Amino acid sequence: MHTDNTIARYKARVVVRGFEQQYGIDYWETFASVVRYDTLRALLAKAAVKDLEIDQMDVNTAFLNPNCEEEIYMQVPDYFELVMPGITKHTHYLQILKSLYGLKQAPRAWFQLVKKEFAKLGLYPSSFNPNLFIGRGIYLLLFVDDMLIIGDRKPVDDIKREINKLWKCEDLKAASTFVGFQIERDRKNRTLKIHQSAYILRLLDRLGMANSNLQDLLILVGTVLRSTD
Secondary structure: OOOOOOOOOOOOOOOOOHHHOOEOOOEOOOOOOOOOHHHHHHHHHHHHHHOOEEEEEEEOOHHHOOEOOOOOEEEOOOOHHHOOOOOOOOOOEEEOOEOOOOOOOHHHHHHHHHHHHHHHOOOEEOOOOOOEEEEOOEEEEEEOOEEEEEEOHHHHHHHHHHHHHHOOEEEEEEOOEEOOEEEEEEOOOOEEEEEOHHHHHHHHHHOOOOOOOOOOOOOOOOOOOOOOO
């Protein structure tokens, strides 16, 4: 979804019924590579003050890259016989070789692969935040399959080129949105603003309040309301 609420692209993929998995049988450990918002704010502030580049990359079908370590089988999806005649849910099961979307361990398998490959590139996780990779003059913040890369132009371009050799990626150039935040920069004055206007407008539209009349809020920001007798 673009910041103007238009659809960026359509996606379709096979998703495993991970809610049927049982711990100790078809999965063991789980982990999701999400960002700490204080880390994000600190990096954006540093980029603004030092006038660094803030680029973004998106890995296409990221979870299909690592192998599935457990032995797991899934039901044949509907209409699979159109791709492979004779194979239906009544005659076969499919063994999962890659960490398909929906598997409880898929995000962890992807993160483990990223950490291994990034180490070869000279990028190592921060002790404060394992999803922040540092090295070669850049900072790379990982949010599942989205990467925010901060640094001077040449090292940023160099690392993007090498990541593109590892996985099929989409180079989104200068970041305008990341983890739901919109990023607006004034490079001349070295200032940066993050906000969620697009998300708020989508929420208002969904609740049927997009055309509501505006009203000033006569309460100071930060006021905490507590129940009383």
